[in-house]
Amino acid sequence: xxxxxxxxxxxxxxxxxxGGRGPFPYLYTDLIARGWAVESNFAEALTxxxxxxxxxxxxxxxxxxxxxxxPGALLASLAITLPPLLVLIVARVxxxxxxxxxxxxxxxxxxxxxxxxxAVVLANLFIANGVNAITVAIGTLAxxxxxxxxxxxxxxxxxxxxxxxxxLQ
Numbered sequence: 001x002x003x004x005x006x007x008x009x010x011x012x013x014x015x016x017x018x019g020g021r022g023p024f025p026y027l028y029t030d031l032i033a034r035g036w037a038v039e040s041n042f043a044e045a046l047t048x049x050x051x052x053x054x055x056x057x058x059x060x061x062x063x064x065x066x067x068x069x070x071p072g073a074l075l076a077s078l079a080i081t082l083p084p085l086l087v088l089i090v091a092r093v094x095x096x097x098x099x100x101x102x103x104x105x106x107x108x109x110x111x112x113x114x115x116x117x118x119a120v121v122l123a124n125l126f127i128a129n130g131v132n133a134i135t136v137a138i139g140t141l142a143x144x145x146x147x148x149x150x151x152x153x154x155x156x157x158x159x160x161x162x163x164x165x166x167x168l169q
Contacts, residue, residue, distance in 0.1 A: 001036060001066060003075065010060065010079035015118060020056045021046070023080075027060070041066045138163050 007028045013023035024042070031037035045066055049059025051075060064076025097103045126135060142160040143149045 002069065003071065005034075006036065006068060006072065007079055010076045011082060012120065014060070014080045014083050021058070021059070023060055031063075032034040037063070037067045134167050135164075137169070 009027065010023075013026035013030070016026060017023045024046075028042060029038075031041075032039070041063060045059045045063035050060040051054060052058060052062075060076050060080050061073050065071075065073035074149070094103070122139070126139075129135070138160050142156050145156045145159075146153060
């Protein structure tokens with residue numbers, strides 16, 4: 001077993017999820033594909049995670065132990081601990097730098113880059129799935145409602161999905 005790859009798979013799953021069972025799809029896909037885990041490992045790890053006291057994301061440590069013994073448990077523990085520590089470090093650095101005008105400029109630039117990336121992805125989705133007046137209207141209305149802030153995000157997404165299903169059959 002390649003220990004660095006093993007650790008990086010757990011770290012990726014932790015970085016790309018919000019905790020709890022969030023890492024499950026990433027770990028399931030990656031570990032099964034490499035033959036480092038079997039389906040029963042996931043069932044056992046989730047069961048141990050449910051009956052154990054503490055945070056629900058600790059099932060990942062059990063999975064590490066079940067798939068690679070003590071080294072696997074230690075690497076999984078480290079991998080799920082690093083992202084929250086990184087957030088704490090970034091928050092502390094931001095607290096120290098937020099008074100500088102350059103910090104605000106950098107953050108504004110990051111927001112613009114994210115909006116631009118989102119616009120490109122949205123444009124590609126429209127082009128790939130066919131642009132018509134209904135999809136543009138649904139997208140525009142959803143955007144306006146999302147930026148307005150009076151309607152919860154989940155309601156905007158659910159409404160847009162429902163409108164798409166009903167109007168685009």
